[in-house]
Amino acid sequence: MRERLPHEIVASVLAGLTAFIGGNALHLPPWAVFLSWAAVFLLGGPRGDRAVRLWCAMPAGSAFALVIVLVEQHAGGAFGEGQTARNAFQTLVILVVNTALMYTGRLGVLVPGMFLGFASYFATFFGGFGYDPGNPWAAWLCVVAMNALGPVFAHLSTRLTFPVREAAPARADAPVTGADAA
Template sequence: MLHKLPHEVIASILAATTAYIGSTALHLPPWAIFIGWAGTYLAGGPKLPVMKKLWAAMPAGSTFALIIILVMQYWGTALGSGYWGSSTMQALVILVVNTALMYTGRTKLFGLIPGMFFGFASMFATFYGGFGWDASNPFVAWISVIAMNALGPVYAWLAEWLAMPLGHVGREDDGDLRDAARMD
């Protein structure tokens, strides 16, 4: 059986392609791909059921972070503009929204809570890091981070698929991605 390039080389080539994503006029957060990529392996590897769970969980987490950002933008000084007032408001908002996130994780669709936190943290880093084509718009950051996080499982799948030996025909235990990405 002919062998392709080693997985380490394939993964590095794919990682290098993210330089082109972040260098566009859209100023997308390429590092968010790596969050989803690593999360894919942490959740069990690039298999369709794992990928679907992440594709549901990461945007949900980003949405909860968006809610916090919007509430803080509009009502962040409701308890005062000083340190104690704004910090107390932020703590209350995080308490309420994070509790909702955690309860949402009890549902089957959003049960991969770490995936929600990947999206949650990525959203804050995208918005406060000034990523997206309009760095002051939280909705632009939200769209940008959801797109980039979603590419992570795709990159994980590609890394496995491209590293497979030529002529691989798959086996019964290959799961939903027969003849494609498989973790040994």
């Protein structure tokens, strides 16, 4: 396939558009689009089945991260109020929740996609992004929406190059037919 417009230009224009998506009153995390966009290409490029796998995996990973934040907010002082006690409790919570995330991969959910969603959630929540910074549920909604756009942008980045099929070159070792000999 030959591109009528260079992929580098098309992808850069699309990347620039994320400024309008993230730089609005909702304060959405534009980098979350880039993570899932890159994930599509790590899976082999835009295809519907790959997008569906990410659309299932990334929100699941973000949900596991949401559980960690909610448990920490509601029971973070269970081992005491000192920093070491809080760190020990957080270690236990991460151990349990991360183990559950990993076992979820045995159900066929894309584990790397879950980890991208997991990381996207933490960056959104702790980075103060979303329409209600500091609200764990708002962070989840915002990051899921933005991660969902990545496969769309990946698809657009290839389609908007307006690819055309090139004619296959004649092979030198192809047999000569009567029409070719004339």
